[in-house]
Amino acid sequence: MATMEIPLISRDASETQSNGEEIWRESTAKKRSDFKSYTLTAWRFTVTSGVLAGTVILLVNIITLAVIYGQHDSINYSIPFYTGPCRTAKGITIGSHLVINVLSTILLAYSNFSMQCLASPTRKEVDAAHKKHHWLSIGTPSIRNVFFVSRIKAALWLLLGVSSFPLHLIWNSTVFETKVSYDYLAISVTENFLQGADWTIPRSYDLDKAFSQNEVPRMKDWTTNDINHALYALQNETRAGNLTKLEVKECIEKYHTEFLSDRRHVLLVSDNSTSSDSLESRPATENSSVGTIYYAANPTGGGDSDASDISLYDWMCDSESGSQAPGQRCPLSTFNYSSWFPSYWSGQEEIGGGQFGWSTNGPIRYCYSETMPERCNVSIIPMFLMIVIICNVIKIVCFAVALYIAKASDHQPLCTTGDAIQSFLQHPDHYTQGRCLAAKDDYEKWLPRSREWIYRPVTVGDVRTGGQYRWRKAANEWQWMLFLLIAAILVAFVIAGSATAGTIDKRYISSAKLTEMTKSYSGNRINEHSMNVLHGFLIGNTPQLVVSYVYLALNNLMSTMLAMAEWCKYATGGQKGLRVSSPVSNTAQRSTYFLSVPFKWAIPLTVALTILHWLVSQFIFFAKIDIYYLMPGLATKIHPLGYLYQSPLAGVLAGSVGGALLIALILAALVAKYPANIPLSGCCSASIAAACHPSRVLLGDGTPVRQFEPNLSHRKLKWGVVEKPDEGADGIGHGTFAADEVSALIEGELYA
Numbered sequence: 001m002a003t004m005e006i007p008l009i010s011r012d013a014s015e016t017q018s019n020g021e022e023i024w025r026e027s028t029a030k031k032r033s034d035f036k037s038y039t040l041t042a043w044r045f046t047v048t049s050g051v052l053a054g055t056v057i058l059l060v061n062i063i064t065l066a067v068i069y070g071q072h073d074s075i076n077y078s079i080p081f082y083t084g085p086c087r088t089a090k091g092i093t094i095g096s097h098l099v100i101n102v103l104s105t106i107l108l109a110y111s112n113f114s115m116q117c118l119a120s121p122t123r124k125e126v127d128a129a130h131k132k133h134h135w136l137s138i139g140t141p142s143i144r145n146v147f148f149v150s151r152i153k154a155a156l157w158l159l160l161g162v163s164s165f166p167l168h169l170i171w172n173s174t175v176f177e178t179k180v181s182y183d184y185l186a187i188s189v190t191e192n193f194l195q196g197a198d199w200t201i202p203r204s205y206d207l208d209k210a211f212s213q214n215e216v217p218r219m220k221d222w223t224t225n226d227i228n229h230a231l232y233a234l235q236n237e238t239r240a241g242n243l244t245k246l247e248v249k250e251c252i253e254k255y256h257t258e259f260l261s262d263r264r265h266v267l268l269v270s271d272n273s274t275s276s277d278s279l280e281s282r283p284a285t286e287n288s289s290v291g292t293i294y295y296a297a298n299p300t301g302g303g304d305s306d307a308s309d310i311s312l313y314d315w316m317c318d319s320e321s322g323s324q325a326p327g328q329r330c331p332l333s334t335f336n337y338s339s340w341f342p343s344y345w346s347g348q349e350e351i352g353g354g355q356f357g358w359s360t361n362g363p364i365r366y367c368y369s370e371t372m373p374e375r376c377n378v379s380i381i382p383m384f385l386m387i388v389i390i391c392n393v394i395k396i397v398c399f400a401v402a403l404y405i406a407k408a409s410d411h412q413p414l415c416t417t418g419d420a421i422q423s424f425l426q427h428p429d430h431y432t433q434g435r436c437l438a439a440k441d442d443y444e445k446w447l448p449r450s451r452e453w454i455y456r457p458v459t460v461g462d463v464r465t466g467g468q469y470r471w472r473k474a475a476n477e478w479q480w481m482l483f484l485l486i487a488a489i490l491v492a493f494v495i496a497g498s499a500t501a502g503t504i505d506k507r508y509i510s511s512a513k514l515t516e517m518t519k520s521y522s523g524n525r526i527n528e529h530s531m532n533v534l535h536g537f538l539i540g541n542t543p544q545l546v547v548s549y550v551y552l553a554l555n556n557l558m559s560t561m562l563a564m565a566e567w568c569k570y571a572t573g574g575q576k577g578l579r580v581s582s583p584v585s586n587t588a589q590r591s592t593y594f595l596s597v598p599f600k601w602a603i604p605l606t607v608a609l610t611i612l613h614w615l616v617s618q619f620i621f622f623a624k625i626d627i628y629y630l631m632p633g634l635a636t637k638i639h640p641l642g643y644l645y646q647s648p649l650a651g652v653l654a655g656s657v658g659g660a661l662l663i664a665l666i667l668a669a670l671v672a673k674y675p676a677n678i679p680l681s682g683c684c685s686a687s688i689a690a691a692c693h694p695s696r697v698l699l700g701d702g703t704p705v706r707q708f709e710p711n712l713s714h715r716k717l718k719w720g721v722v723e724k725p726d727e728g729a730d731g732i733g734h735g736t737f738a739a740d741e742v743s744a745l746i747e748g749e750l751y752a
Contacts, residue, residue, distance in 0.1 A: 297353030567682025
């Protein structure tokens, strides 16, 4: 029986399937190519790179939180992830803050850029605004536009703005350092003590010749046995060689500090003969190898305001150096190293310290110091980092949705001056007919609205007054006044605050490190009572909001002046192609990745503002300090504190950077000039539209006598006079864009 092979598919069907697959591949490739060309063009490339940068920053934040949260325990709203030497902790904190400032600057810069794109109106939205006699901003950041763009774009703009506030307030505070400082005993002893000699502790009936530990607030719970136990422990540690011997100069330098993080108890040794002579007359049984015992207490705040200048090292002062003005208590330069006798003890009991024991009058020959492992730590606040992550996600979503809306919409936003010019050349705006000399400030009128919106006959023109305007003319006077007022107040506040803090010890301004608290513990402390971490960081970062306003206002002024400068360039030199968002291939049109501020201006400005943000964060900052109280028997108890401080050096530098930015802006505004042969019409949709009419004369049906040639916006253009005043019967000329030669405006002539 014959069999017949049946093919699985016929040749025709196979060819059809092959063709279909090829068409699908070509279609997919075309879509990818279109998407790639769309997202990599002009401002869309910048927003697309914002999505990528935001995603990388998000991953960094999530990985950081996950790793630290998984490996360390949470303590009081924070997670310590490093404990060790204070110098290392400080380096980690500084490095973290630098990274945070760079990442936050990148994310906030993309956010501000996207907000400006979202607030850029479409031609349809511009026409709707012009119909109501309102103008919109072109190429500059604007809140005005938000009320005229679509609801979805307005909502995205608002989300981006709101999500920026937490970043300004808390991101820089996500990582912080906790300093450590020990309370300690400074004990004057004779050399016999080091050899195992005995001592006596004053009894109640000896108080006419000595001091009791009951006069030391933080030692009221100590018994005589507790004190003897501490003395025996230190004596044994010394004899075992576990304490470090220091010469007098080194001893003073090590303990002359507000925060003692690497040492604790110190024995102040005088020779036997001097010690014996120094003890007040008393029975022989009181001839002790231990003299005065000082309890050096760290100030904790919240006490008597008269004790605001009491320091941890006050026990070291003598009667002369200790009487210096507040903030200059016994500076190192006043010590006599060859005859050091710590005898000044005034006010320490007000902060918990004090002295007791027998009076000692002999100079110190050398010291034995107890070294301690440093316990400074670096922590993150997971709540803050989670808020940052949420804001990060919001921004990425807003960036992506903004791109999608722009691609899906039939009406593209007018993001640059060139976009607006192209639109008005293709479809002239009939609300601004016959106003070719109308400038931006002609439409910037308060109610009643500008007369420029009122219809007038074509036989009426405006007189060309001539003259050049400086860059400051691009923005409103009230914008300048408000910005300069707030910026000047901020700079003055920072400098004044630094000067006030600097009076405590002016030498410290030149030697201080930005991330250290000043050597005047309470003098540069802003708040009297301790506060918790969350409260302290929120208050400490509030000045960042003011700096953020200065940045936004400065960016707005720079955008306005530079956008106006770009507009004016179309009337100088030769013809130029329009800078648009979507340039047509093989034409004179061009494209850039910025909207109005070129990178040569934007990059230095962004770097300067980043530095200013960081300096302000160091000028007023929250510091967490763990004080180690001494308990009976030399045990310790941690007492956490939190205060706001100000750093004079950071304030001086912040004031200098802010002042330099302010001076640079003022110089640019007052020195640079716009050319005289074009009205200052940039940035304003109405004035740009008024400068883009083909002719001032209309036919009976309302169409201009002279029409723009097709695709004029694709060619190199120049703005100037195309209808001279002496060519018409009514003596009125007209200026607009043209690819051919144009003439300059003539002062005193009429134009419409």
